[in-house]
Amino acid sequence: xxxxxxxxxxxxxxxxxxxxxxxxxxxxxxxxxxxxxxxxxxxxxxxxxxxxxxxxxxxxxxxxxxxxxxxxxxxxxxxxxxxxxxxxxxxxxxxxxxxxxxxxxxxxxxxxxxxxxxxxxxxxxxxxxxxxxxxxxxxxxxxxxxxxxxxxxxxxxxxxxxxxxxxxxxxxxxxxxxxxxxxxxxxxxxxxxxxxxxxxxxxxxxxxxxxxxxxxxxxxxxxxxxxxxxxxxxxxxxxxxxxxxxxxxxxxxxxxxxxxxxxxxxxxxxxxxxxxxxxxxxxxxxxxxxxxxxxxxxxxxxxxxxxxxxxxxxxxxxxxxxxxxxxxxxxxxxxxxxxxxxxxxxxxxxxxxxxxxxxxxxxxxxxxxxxxxxxxxxxxxxxxxxxxxxxxxxxxxxxxxxxxxxxxxxxxxxxxxxxxxxxxxxxxxxxxxxxxxxxxxxxxxxxxxxxxxxxxxxxxxxxxxxxxxxxxxxxxxxxxxxxxxxxxxxxxxxxxxxxxxxxxxxxxxxxxxxxxxxxxxxxxx
Numbered sequence: 001x002x003x004x005x006x007x008x009x010x011x012x013x014x015x016x017x018x019x020x021x022x023x024x025x026x027x028x029x030x031x032x033x034x035x036x037x038x039x040x041x042x043x044x045x046x047x048x049x050x051x052x053x054x055x056x057x058x059x060x061x062x063x064x065x066x067x068x069x070x071x072x073x074x075x076x077x078x079x080x081x082x083x084x085x086x087x088x089x090x091x092x093x094x095x096x097x098x099x100x101x102x103x104x105x106x107x108x109x110x111x112x113x114x115x116x117x118x119x120x121x122x123x124x125x126x127x128x129x130x131x132x133x134x135x136x137x138x139x140x141x142x143x144x145x146x147x148x149x150x151x152x153x154x155x156x157x158x159x160x161x162x163x164x165x166x167x168x169x170x171x172x173x174x175x176x177x178x179x180x181x182x183x184x185x186x187x188x189x190x191x192x193x194x195x196x197x198x199x200x201x202x203x204x205x206x207x208x209x210x211x212x213x214x215x216x217x218x219x220x221x222x223x224x225x226x227x228x229x230x231x232x233x234x235x236x237x238x239x240x241x242x243x244x245x246x247x248x249x250x251x252x253x254x255x256x257x258x259x260x261x262x263x264x265x266x267x268x269x270x271x272x273x274x275x276x277x278x279x280x281x282x283x284x285x286x287x288x289x290x291x292x293x294x295x296x297x298x299x300x301x302x303x304x305x306x307x308x309x310x311x312x313x314x315x316x317x318x319x320x321x322x323x324x325x326x327x328x329x330x331x332x333x334x335x336x337x338x339x340x341x342x343x344x345x346x347x348x349x350x351x352x353x354x355x356x357x358x359x360x361x362x363x364x365x366x367x368x369x370x371x372x373x374x375x376x377x378x379x380x381x382x383x384x385x386x387x388x389x390x391x392x393x394x395x396x397x398x399x400x401x402x403x404x405x406x407x408x409x410x411x412x413x414x415x416x417x418x419x420x421x422x423x424x425x426x427x428x429x430x431x432x433x434x435x436x437x438x439x440x441x442x443x444x445x446x447x448x449x450x451x452x453x454x455x456x457x458x459x460x461x462x463x464x465x466x467x468x469x470x471x472x473x474x475x476x477x478x479x480x481x482x483x484x485x486x487x488x489x490x491x492x493x494x495x496x497x498x499x500x501x502x503x504x505x506x507x508x509x510x511x512x513x514x515x516x517x518x519x520x521x522x523x524x525x
Contacts, residue, residue: 038119041091042126043185055088062086062126066182067189068137070144070169077178081136083129084182091122098122124183133182134175137192141169148197151206151476163199163206170195204228204235207473211237211466218462220448221346225361226470227441229368229432236358241346242316242339243445245353246421247280248360248430249319252305254396255367256292258389259308259381277396277419280403282323289322298322299331306335312366312380314359316340321352348425348449360430361443367393368432368439393417394432404491405429405460406442408484409467425451427459429467437475442467461485 035054037047044061046054063086065076098120148166173193181190200206204226215222215237223238254273258265265273269291275284289301302319309317316339320332327333334351369375370390377385394417401407403420406429410416418431426447433440444463448454464484472479 035092035095036120039095039122040120041095041122042086042124046095051092054092058086058088058091061185062124064188066178068140068178068181069189069191070140071167071194073144075140077133077136082133083127085127087125091125095120095122124185126183128179128182130175130179133178134171137169137171137174137178140192141171145169148199150200150209151202152210163202165199166197167194168197169193202476204233204473207470208235208237210469211235214462214465214469215446218446218458220446220450220454222462222466223357223443223445223447224466224470225357225441225443227361227365228474229365229439229441234361238346239358239361239443240316240339240356242337242342242349242354243347243356243428243447244350244423244426245317245319245355246350246423246426246428247282247285248419248421248428248443249305249317249353249355250276250280250285250421251360251363251367251393251397251419251430252309252314252317252319253285253288253292253301254393255363255377255385256301256305256308257288258393259385260292260294261389273396274399278399278402280400280420286322286325298325299328303331309359312363312376314355314363317355317359319353327352346449347447350423357430357443357445361441364430364432364441364443368441397431403429404488405444405463406431406433406467408464408487408491409469409480410435410471411480411482412487414471422459425449425454427454427456427463429463433471433474435471435474436478440470440474442470464488 035046035049035051039045039047041054042058042062044058046057049057062084063079065078068075068077145168146166147168149164151163152161170193174190177193178190181188207226211222211224215224221238221241223241223243224236225239226235227233254277257269257273261269269288272284272287272291275281276288286298286301289298289305290296291301292304293301299322302322306318306320316337318335318337320334321327335354337354339345339356340349340354366376367390370377370385371387371394373387377390378387397417397419398415400418400420403418403422405420405427406418407416410433414436415434416431417434418429420429422428426445428443428445430443431441433442444466446454446459446462448459461484468480468484
């Protein structure tokens, strides 16, 4: 009985097994056109799929958007945007060739085992447009970058705004990370490399954009030279462009006149200094040229001015003809300089006397350091000029309360040692500002070379605002908040009131003087 049961079970199992094998053989025969087991293409298992299904799966996987993270911001990169192309047909052909034409029974065994006896793995074959990817990353950065902001001088408000820290994407470092994720079979995400930026340091370059913006609003040409007298740092905008010498060139006359003197100026010479510096007298300046020449020869004085300017390195500065004079046959009427030799010279400087903002600023820096016992003047002229004489020049020009261009850009209690000058088409001022935040040189010009007349109401406000922006740079923690035009009006009213009071006092004195003789003529009783 037991043997009969065992025989029955054996036959049953055999029949079931044969039926199972038959069924699997039926299924295998149906599935022979499918991709063999153990086939991986581009790191994706495509075993048992039809070729069309494999194409769809590969495309669906690799054509899905790539996710990139800019810090916490999520962005997508679509494959068509960057020309990402997967050679699906080529990879499938390569896989089919690798398998070859499998033997029927070997294929059936692999089908039953659900694994290949000879697995096939085909690497991803794809390309992308790197330039398009870079452009897409740049677009993301354009929207999400927050570059550090330099300090801002807000001229309109008269205030200073500190710089701000920021961050930007490092494209060079991010690109390989994104490309690696692009070809990855899973976790197709990339974190962009973001670099933090500290707030930019506050330096003269922070001032440049502000000043350039003010000059850009002017139809002519603006020039400025600034020197930080503590650090020696310089800022120049058109500072090497030839400008008319104007009365600003009288600063060099002061230096050469003091150098020619053997001691303190006598009363007459001191009067010439004051007339020239305070009242901008051309007559007084020409008489100082006599002092420079050591004889009553204005043209010789002008020649010495030019020679010594070049000796000091002020190669773009000269005086060929004295003030209000004419050319003479035995003297040059002009000089050729690097500044006026430019083929694209954007100004129309006076041919008789010229300089540049940089030359005048350099000279003022020399005078300042000479007064403190050092600098170029004492080095070039040892024993010929003294710190006391340089200080006398500074004190002299502090008394100049005309030509209020630099002066009106700074608070009233801030001393400005300056010399102004202007003609029909050029306005300028050059001086040393002794501010709480540090002493500095500023030389500024505006000129309208394409016109025959530059109205004061156009040129003066620009130069005053340039002076105020510069003052606020050096004194950002306590800026000058007063509008220069308001100060101009206030001082004009005060001057008019003072003149009226003087006239009233003079009239009263005249009336008193007229009454006194009449009283004397009255006979005593």
